Amino acid sequence: EVQLLESGGALVQPGGSLRLSCAASGFTVSTNYMTWVRQAPGEGLQWVSVIYSDGKTYYADSVKGRFVISRDNSKNTLYLQMNSLRPEDTAVYYCARDDYFKDTGYYYSRHWGQGALVTVSS
Amino acid sequence: DIQMTQSPSSLSASVGDRVTITCRASQSIGRQLNWYQQKPGKAPNILIYAASSLQSGVPSRFGGRGSGTDFTLTISSLQPEDSATYYCQQSYTSPPFTFGPGTKVDLK
Numbered sequence: 001e002v003q004l005l006e007s008g009g010a011l012v013q014p015g016g017s018l019r020l021s022c023a024a025s026g027f028t029v030s031t032n033y034m035t036w037v038r039q040a041p042g043e044g045l046q047w048v049s050v051i052y053s054d055g056k057t058y059y060a061d062s063v064k065g066r067f068v069i070s071r072d073n074s075k076n077t078l079y080l081q082m083n084s085l086r087p088e089d090t091a092v093y094y095c096a097r098d099d100y101f102k103d104t105g106y107y108y109s110r111h112w113g114q115g116a117l118v119t120v121s122s
Numbered sequence: 123d124i125q126m127t128q129s130p131s132s133l134s135a136s137v138g139d140r141v142t143i144t145c146r147a148s149q150s151i152g153r154q155l156n157w158y159q160q161k162p163g164k165a166p167n168i169l170i171y172a173a174s175s176l177q178s179g180v181p182s183r184f185g186g187r188g189s190g191t192d193f194t195l196t197i198s199s200l201q202p203e204d205s206a207t208y209y210c211q212q213s214y215t216s217p218p219f220t221f222g223p224g225t226k227v228d229l230k
Contacts, residue, residue, distance in 0.1 A: 037166075037221075045158075045166060045209050045221040058217035061123070094165055106172040107213040108156040112165035 002026040002111045004095050009116030016085050020116055022078040022095030030073045033098035035109050036080050038091035038118075046091070049080065050098070063089075085120045092117050124148050124212050126222035136230045141197040143225045145210035150190045154214040157186055157195045160224075161206045169208075170195065197227075205229050 008020040022034075036048040049059045049069040057069050068081040078095050093116050096109035125148040135141050145155065153173040158166040168177045170186035173193055183198045197204055210222040 035219075044207075044224040045160070045211075047211070047217070047219050047221060050217050050219070060218050099171075101172075104172065105215075106154065106175075107219070108168050108171040108211070109158075109166070110168055110177075112167075115165060 002097060004097065004111060004113035006093065006095055006113040006116035009093065009118050011119045011121065012085055013122050014085060014087060014120055016120070017081070017083045018085065018118060020080040020082070020093055020095075020118070022080075022113055024076050024078065024097070027097065028073075029071050029076050029078055029097075033100050033107070034069075034071065034078045035096045035098055036069060036078075037094045037096060037109065038089075039094070039115075040088075040091045043091075048093070051078070082118070085118075087120050090118060090120045123218055124151060124214060124220055126210055126212055126220050128208075128210060128222035128225050130225060131223065132226040132228070134228045134230050135200050137200055137202060139200045141200050141204075141227060143195045143208055143210075143227075145188075145193045145195070145222050147191045147193075147212055147214075151212045151214035153189050154212055155186070155188065155193045156211045156213060157184075158209045158211065159204075159206045160209065166209065200227075200229070202229060 003025045005023045035050045066084045095113045097111040099110040100107045155173045157170040160166040174186045207224045
């Protein structure tokens with residue numbers, strides 16, 4: 001059974017840093033596309049970042065240069081390193097395992113974690 | 123980046139009603155369109171991918187149509203457990219894979 005468990009959410013001051021973890025079980029992180037999506041309180045979903053199985057990474061413009069997505073194959077864990085945090089980064093952060101169909105290019109987030117709350121405030 | 127819009131932003135309907143939500147992309151995305159359902163305090167759940175492919179385990183009352191820039195999600199007979207917010211997402215070519223703003227569906 002596929003399971004994703006986020007951790008690391010906390011209250012942090014503006015300008016601070018935080019690292020979120022997403023521990024996976026039931027599949028191998030390194031052979032899948034893995035995504036971070038966030039949701040500010042009372043707001044909609046915002047796509048944040050993805051790491052492909054070949055290691056390529058992509059970011060939303062709003063976090064580019066401040067956030068880094070990575071994975072530890074030995075721990076089967078996905079990470080999101082968040083630096084220079086701003087109040088507008090306050091959100092629940094979800095990690096997700098994506099399904100990707102190579103022949104058609106169809107792609108979606110199939111399995112989701114329960115979310116980790118990050119609050120950026122002084 | 124591709125922008126996504128949804129309409130309406132919210133709706134109220136009765137059990138058994140047919141409900142349709144519209145999603146529009148700012149440029150053609152082929153059929154690279156997903157629909158998610160999210161209930162309060164829970165993670166999103168994939169309903170439909172590739173515009174019209176029903177994810178395994180999702181009730182057949184959910185259906186998706188469209189291609190290019192215009193897409194619809196239809197619930198053929200609204201059930202109490204369908205009260206949720208619905209999001210479309212484009213997954214065309216390369217990231218960022220933007221979401222629409224969401225449509226909140228309430229029961230009358």
